[in-house]
Structures are given as structure tokens and as C-alpha cells.
Amino acid sequence: MFERFTASARDVVRGAPAYAARPGPxxxxxxxxxxxxxxxxxxxxxxALGALGVRERRASVEDALRQARRRGGLTNSDAEALAGLGIDVAEIVSRVEREHGPGAFDTASRQPARRGRSLRGPFGPEAKAVLERSLRVALGRGDKHIGDEHLLLAMVAKPGLAASVLAEHGVTHADVVQALDRQKQAGAR
Structure with missing residues (x-):
């Protein structure tokens, strides 16, 4: 499947490990x-992300991802939903971190150490699902390649961390589709 990836999609896959919660595992x-x-x-x-204003709010996106990681993957909307049930996620996280140290819920920091280095990095199940879904997205759009636009569409096509964080920043699946369609129309002129 990786042979169908465009250079920009490969750059995303190769660049993602640099943002893992901590170096190494x-x-x-x-x-x-x-x-x-x-x-x-x-x-x-x-x-498309630039046209939707996400680049200008990168610091906010990074903070939302960092906070979700600290809460064990729960996004702000998840925490708000639990608050509606009387569950204070921030208090739970604070208590657990007091007892077990900062980042106790951070699942990325609890991965077992790996021997050797992988060029593609240690991809978790959610990232692998996005990569697999990107193939289905590309085929559904009639494309013979998998570009970073297909990765983006795969991220927002189903509920998940990226879709939730983007939604918190006002970006939905429909917005992404429209932005990509506008690009395609502009390129055809």
C-alpha cells in the first residue's frame, strides 16, 4: 500500500514519529x-487545513492533543460529556498524577521499549486504521494514489482524536471535503 502514497503522504508518515509523546518508544x-x-x-x-484556518491555530491544536494525551485520549468534548454525568475528569487526572506521577494516563508513554529502529516508527492501532482507511477513501474518490488529502479525509471520516480536535477548532468532515473540492476546481481552471 505504501507504494501508492504520494511524496506528501509519505512525508506525513515519516514525520509523524517526531511528534510521539516522547522519543523512543x-x-x-x-x-x-x-x-x-x-x-x-x-x-x-x-x-486544505490552511484554508480552514487550522494552521493559524496550530498551537491550540497541539495543546488540545497534549491535553487529550494527558487524559488518556479523552478529548475536551469527552470530558464535557462526562462532566454532564457528574464526573470531573480534570480532578481524576490530578489525583492519579499525584499518586502515580505526571503523565500516568498517557498511553503513548507506557509503550514497551523496542529494539532497533523502524523507518516508519511505532504506529499504534489508531494510526494504522487511518492509513488503511486512506486507501478506501482514495478508491472511493476514484484516485489511483494516496495523498495527504486522503489521510486527512480518513482522519475526519470517523470519530477519533484528530476528528474531535479538528471539530473543537470548527473543522468537520464536510468542511474538509468542501476545501478539497474547491482546490480541485481551482486547479482545473
Whole structure:
């Protein structure tokens, strides 16, 4: 499947491990793929995020991902939903961190150490699902390649960390589709 990836999609996959929670055994998930996609320049997915104003709010996106990681993957909307049930996630996280240390819920920091280095990095199940879904997205759009735009669409196609964080920043699946369609129409002129 990797042979179908465009250069920009490969850049996202290769760049994502740099954003893992910590060097070494940190696991790559949707958040790391999203941050690597934001690093792109001139590619369809990166340009769509730019057109939707996500680049200007990168610090806020990074903070939302960091906070979700600290809460064991729970996004702000998850925490708000639990608050509606009377569960104070911030208090639970604080108590657990007092007892077990900072980052106790951070699943990426608890991965077992790996021997040797992998060029593609230690991809977790959620990142692998995005990569697999990107193939289905590309095929569904009639494309013979997998570009970073397909990775972005795969991230927002189903509920997950990247989709939730982008939604918190006002970006939905429909917004991404429209931004990509506008690019395609502009390129056809």
C-alpha cells in the first residue's frame, strides 16, 4: 500500500514519529499524523487545513492533543460529556498524577521499549486504521494514489482524536471535503 502514497503522504508518515509523546518508544497515533500533516507545504491536505484556518491555530491544536494525551485520549468534548454525568475528569487526572506521577494516563508513554529502529516508527492501532482507511477513501474518490488529502479525509471520516480536535477548532468532515473540492476546481481552471 505504501507504494501508492504520494511524496506528501509519505512525508506525513515519516514525520509523524517526531511528534510521539516522547522519543523512543512513543507511539504514533492520529494526533501525530495530524501534526505532521500540518507541517506540509503546498500539498492538498496541508493546503486544505490552511484554508480552514487550522494552521493559524496550530498551537491550540497541539495543546488540545497534549491535553487529550494527558487524559488518556479523552478529548475536551469527552470530558464535557462526562462532566454532564457528574464526573470531573480534570480532578481524576490530578489525583492519579499525584499518586502515580505526571503523565500516568498517557498511553503513548507506557509503550514497551523496542529494539532497533523502524523507518516508519511505532504506529499504534489508531494510526494504522487511518492509513488503511486512506486507501478506501482514495478508491472511493476514484484516485489511483494516496495523498495527504486522503489521510486527512480518513482522519475526519470517523470519530477519533484528530476528528474531535479538528471539530473543537470548527473543522468537520464536510468542511474538509468542501476545501478539497474547491482546490480541485481551482486547479482545473
Amino acid at each position: 512513543g507511539t504514533v497515533g492520529e494526533g501525530e499524523l495530524l501534526l505532521a500533516l500540518l507541517d506540509g507545504n503546498g500539498s492538498p491536505g496541508a493546503e
